[in-house]
Amino acid sequence: MQAQCTWTQFQVLRSPTATSFFTFSKHSQKGSDSSSIRTHGRINNNYPSLMATISTQNVPVSSTHGNGSTQFTHQPLQVAKRLEKFKTTIFTQMSMLAIKHGAINLGQGFPNFDGPDFVKEAAIQAIKDGKNQYARGYGVPDFNDSIAAHFEKDTGLVIDPEKEVTVTSGCTEAIAATMLGLINPGDELKSTISKNTRAILINTPHNPTGKIFTRDELSSIASLCIENDVLVFTDEVYDKLAFDMDHISMASLPEMYERTVTMNSLGKTFSLTEWKIGWAIAPPHLTWGVRQAHSFLTFATSTPMQWAATVALRAPDSYFNELKRDYMEKKEILVEGLKDVGFKVFPSSGTYFVVVDHTPFGLENDISFCEYLIKEVGVVAIPTSVFYLNPEDGKNLVRFTFCKDEGILRSAVERMKEKLKKK
Numbered sequence: 150m151q152a153q154c155t156w157t158q159f160q161v162l163r164s165p166t167a168t169s170f171f172t173f174s175k176h177s178q179k180g181s182d183s184s185s186i187r188t189h190g191r192i193n194n195n196y197p198s199l200m201a202t203i204s205t206q207n208v209p210v211s212s213t214h215g216n217g218s219t220q221f222t223h224q225p226l227q228v229a230k231r232l233e234k235f236k237t238t239i240f241t242q243m244s245m246l247a248i249k250h251g252a253i254n255l256g257q258g259f260p261n262f263d264g265p266d267f268v269k270e271a272a273i274q275a276i277k278d279g280k281n282q283y284a285r286g287y288g289v290p291d292f293n294d295s296i297a298a299h300f301e302k303d304t305g306l307v308i309d310p311e312k313e314v315t316v317t318s319g320c321t322e323a324i325a326a327t328m329l330g331l332i333n334p335g336d337e338l339k340s341t342i343s344k345n346t347r348a349i350l351i352n353t354p355h356n357p358t359g360k361i362f363t364r365d366e367l368s369s370i371a372s373l374c375i376e377n378d379v380l381v382f383t384d385e386v387y388d389k390l391a392f393d394m395d396h397i398s399m400a401s402l403p404e405m406y407e408r409t410v411t412m413n414s415l416g417k418t419f420s421l422t423e424w425k426i427g428w429a430i431a432p433p434h435l436t437w438g439v440r441q442a443h444s445f446l447t448f449a450t451s452t453p454m455q456w457a458a459t460v461a462l463r464a465p466d467s468y469f470n471e472l473k474r475d476y477m478e479k480k481e482i483l484v485e486g487l488k489d490v491g492f493k494v495f496p497s498s499g500t501y502f503v504v505v506d507h508t509p510f511g512l513e514n515d516i517s518f519c520e521y522l523i524k525e526v527g528v529v530a531i532p533t534s535v536f537y538l539n540p541e542d543g544k545n546l547v548r549f550t551f552c553k554d555e556g557i558l559r560s561a562v563e564r565m566k567e568k569l570k571k572k
């Protein structure tokens with residue numbers, strides 16, 4: 150069976166507190182479909198899904214004829230085989246439903262407030278200064294420098310900005326380039342690390358659970374990776390939103406830098422999610438593969454935004470402290486509100502998400518609960534079954550985001566208090 154593998158499904162969880170990760174084997178399997186990633190995890194295809202396939206639908210196409218009349222013909226949607234199994238993402242579906250029902254969107258993780266003026270001004274200035282043509286493929290030199298300096302400050306590791314930093318279009322592209330550049334077609338997904346494992350992908354702080362890997366946990370994973378000669382791809386986009394404990398980069402553990410690709414981006418830390426400025430940090434022998442893939446994916450990333458991002462990463466500590474303080478306040482409002490509504494709220498140590506158990510309200514599963522919540526209550530959450538290899542494992546859980554202003558968070562809680570009744 151095949152895993153649904155948009156990037157959001159890379160972060161698979163087994164329980165709201167136990168984060169797992171995907172592993173990729175070193176060897177291609179003969180006879181396997183080389184265009185897909187295969188999993189040993191179970192997928193229950195009977196699970197009721199909002200992600201119903203749309204590949205059999207017909208879409209109307211209009212054509213104007215010589216006599217001026219317009220005719221509609223219906224054309225089947227087309228998609229390459231490797232993408233046939235993918236569905237419209239749950240985020241798109243929920244956001245569309247939210248608009249239709251005028252619901253408050255605590256589903257998709259984008260702030261409803263803007264990024265800081267000093268970064269926006271820097272982008273405007275860069276555009277005015279004519280920094281508008283293709284950038285160097287692996288990054289505007291000043292930006293590579295500022296990423297390296299930022300990484301050194303966070304981890305103590307001194308890296309070469311020219312040889313070990315690749316600027317990408319968001320962390321999403323960093324993940325894609327890392328996979329394409331360092332994983333072979335036919336490599337497998339497995340749930341355990343072995344000598345055959347080529348790489349694992351981890352995410353800390355973790356979306357959706359909010360879990361942060363502790364030093365002990367990272368050390369155990371690191372030992373296994375060293376013992377079995379496994380690469381680690383680590384997505385750390387929420388590193389500045391680590392509330393209950395410090396964020397630790399896997400790359401900073403002994404003997405790990407040489408086998409780790411650290412991926413990050415500007416979006417969450419600077420509330421500029423659509424700028425899509427990201428990067429991958431890795432030793433030169435791994436950077437080679439990442440850059441090769443990046444060259445053929447996007448080649449280069451928006452020049453003026455890289456100049457602005459350079460300014461962003463040089464922000465004083467006070468900026469990052471304030472960001473964290475603001476988010477802790479928002480988290481408090483939402484978490485306390487959700488408890489008052491009657492949810493069982495799981496602890497979230499980082500990110501801007503919190504996972505709750507919706508079962509006190511008597512809906513059959515996470516998807517029915519989210520549909521009910523949008524249509525009858527006017528609030529959007531994300532069903533977590535989409536994050537699991539076995540969707541059944543997530544059927545009692547939904548995710549809320551608190552990257553919204555206080556007014557929005559309080560209104561959402563009020564709506565739920567008023568209209569959600571325990572069964």
Ligand SMILES: Cc1ncc(COP(=O)(O)O)c(C=O)c1O
Nearest residue numbers: 319320321356384386414416427
């Ligand atoms: C864990 C994680 N990684 C990566 C991304 C995407 O990052 P970017 O917008 O920089 O591509 C997200 C966005 O929600 C995320 O939650």
